[in-house]
Amino acid sequence: MATALVSTELPLELVARGKVRDVYDAGLTEGEFAGALLFVATDRISAFDVILENGIPDKGRMLHGLSEFWFELLTPSVIESHVLATRWDDFPESLRTRLADVRDQVDGRAMLVRRANVVPLEAIVRGYITGSGWAEYRRSGTVHGVTLPAGLVESQEIPDGPLFTPSTKAEQGAHDENISPEKAAELVGADLAQKIGESARALYAKAAEHARSRGIIIADTKFEFGQVDGKLILVDEVLTPDSSRFWSAADYAPGRGQASFDKQYVRDWMKEHGLDTAAKNGTKVTLPDDIVQRTAEKYREAFRVITGREFA
Template identity: 50%
Template sequence: MAPPVVTSIDVSSLPLIARGKVRDLYEVNDSTLLFSTTDRISAYDVVMENGIPFKGAVLTQLTAHWFSVLKEKIPDLKTHFITLDPPAGLTPAETELVRGRSMQVRKYKVFPIEAIVRGYITGSAWKEYETKGTVHGIPQLAGLKQCAAFPGGALYTPSTKAEMGAHDENISPEQAAKIVGDKYAGRIEKLALDLYKTGAEYARARGIIIADVKFEFGLDEATDEIVLIDEVLTPDSSRFWPAGKYETGRDQESFDKQYLRNWLTKEGLKAKEGVEVPQDIADATSSKYKEVFRMLTGKSLEEVL
């Protein structure tokens, strides 16, 4: 039986730190957060009224899977992950509510940029290239086709991390360095590129092209180390394309919010507030999230829950 769809995680036993578009964050203690993921879905920066079955569990379990894959391939990688176990001190109902969709993580000072890496030219990068021949202000070779791989390898194309309600803005690596400081900028860029390459290779062997991805990093102030935080290589933070259907010169099918975006556009509801997603669209989206989980981990979601 499908678990109930959860659009708000209410845990009165712990102090609430923040509600993002998708996650509700609680404080477990001074150094630990309960990073809990609802089934909320946003498209065009607006959160829908209802959730997507299993979405919070897919994002959480997939991120945990990636942490273990990436740590194996990049041994000195530091992540915020502690455990998938719910913290002690919750009521039995709260424990059931957060189980499977939450992890305990170390709390860090977050670098206020989105470390985006693009392997393929699509989305806002394609739009900029079509009109100006640049991507995040970086000149590109002429004649690239839509969704082509960048011929010189993946690009680091950071954006600002906007405050609640505002839109992220594309910036150059130089502007990103001003925000995070020269001391950390180069390390963040290198780590983001390494993580993308490692993840993309792993996914490609499993039939998925990772077109682009957004990472977030924190600073461990005690050791001055850069730490991989947030969600990692999920359908919410990356573009996943089925490799078998990939072809340049057009848009690709994708594993994420395509159904939802198509439906919103068709109904004239793009970027409108207060939208209720019909059950068939919610279920189709849920199936895509679960399918990508199975392809990347080799297991069904039910097997790991």
Template identity: 45%
Template sequence: MSGFVTKPEPVQVPGLIHLHTGKVRDLYRAENGDLVMVASDRTSAYDWVLPNEIPDKGRILTQLSMWWFERIADIVPNHVISTEVPAGAPADWAGRTMICRSLEMAPIECVARGYLTGSGLLEYRADRTVCGIALPEGLEDGSELPAPIYTPALKAEVGEHDENVPYEETARRVGAELASQLRRTTLDVYSRARDIARARGIILADTKFEFGLADGELVIGDEVLTPDSSRFWPADAWEPGRAQPSFDKQIIRDWLTSPASGWDRHGELPPPALPAEVVDRVRGRYIEAYERLTGLDWS
């Protein structure tokens, strides 16, 4: 089992139609057809949306995405029209709302990896490949790859795992031309972001993007290069051969799988609420990632 421990009721706003409640974002459609994305403070782990929220998380994700959109605009346009709060919406939507163009979304999670970890590491240990890409012998958890690789996945519903697939499968599903454009743009954006992060003492190990088409033009959507969609590691603590300290929700995963939680991730019961100390630590890591990457003071 997986999904929401407790699924929230959507906020009703005059002039907006609620379309979807995701792990983090709530999606609405305005009367003119624009989409309104609102980043909540919800958090998830092991395919469960947890009962706790991480204060400020939605605003951090939104503001960091906007910062990155500016820095990759010469590579690919983004879907954001405005960050104004729609009339009649709650004041709490300020800083966490993006009004966006409606896109014809590609059914592909576009993943770039510069370092070996996570599901890529599991595949590598099985047959020395990741999504059909052969890699050299001797790599460990956290090893830097000879060059960044594109490892797409098929999108899954909430509570299900995305499915890593070979590049050829994406070409079969969306056509050779779009598949090639998705791969090229993903690696170009990753390389730009990797270099920016590296100059700030942070390793961008891997990341995922979502793209869509607007009048035939490729556009990047959703969030980009946040601790929810990327693995960021402090460069001064990087040591291949072990799990790396990170700026994401690994703190949550570690607590849930520890004896202190009392939770069996392979059982039938949903995960318990997080202790306040874990929530505070996770919030601190999100803020640190934002401040180190942007050079701005969150407070």
């Protein structure tokens, strides 16, 4: 198995290291690429708000490939995106020259994107009731403050269609907070919140239709939006196992939790070893090899099923 790339070191100005992505200023000043960011998916993995010590080999390349696939399917037909170029060969020659020595950290895992003012909302869309939505519903009959009909069971498809259920974007290590659409409107303005809600639901609808044709249910997902010259665009990654819950349609049954394509092995293993609260006490977490390998296989499977081709 390939070794995991947990951190990149590129000869460019580092703008941010997120949980998974290293973001650089690409240093380009001319034409359509002026001011672009180089958005690099590493093999880091996080669970329970901790970034784990080891990565999942090739996870970043699979996330990159999946996002690329969805951007092609969904944008610009639903909304424009931040994407300028996803393939090494399409990067400007000056950048390729500058990165020639570190090409292995970039090729197949980095895209050039327009730098946007990211709207401080996680634009979550839920088609099915699960996770924190299910927990809230059991307590109060609501999901993000929105009242739903009584008598829903765990993992049930939400009657009357997918809900826009935003959350705040917390600082690293902190928990995002679920909020109502009204609260989102207070935070970012009614017009912007409305546009984001509409776009997020339209993106979800089109993606869910594609996924369904491949035997996958997208239970819920999270988009991010940004503004460039006053225009709203889709940013960040799109519809990967890190930002979405994918379920197998063949195995789906309401009334219980569903096995998913994402970090289930990682979460189960951490819980078993009392590490699900590691973030609180700063404990470092290293996964054993078999969990790493099984998780890598899950990402590979998600890539294969959704794109219809083998991950190379």
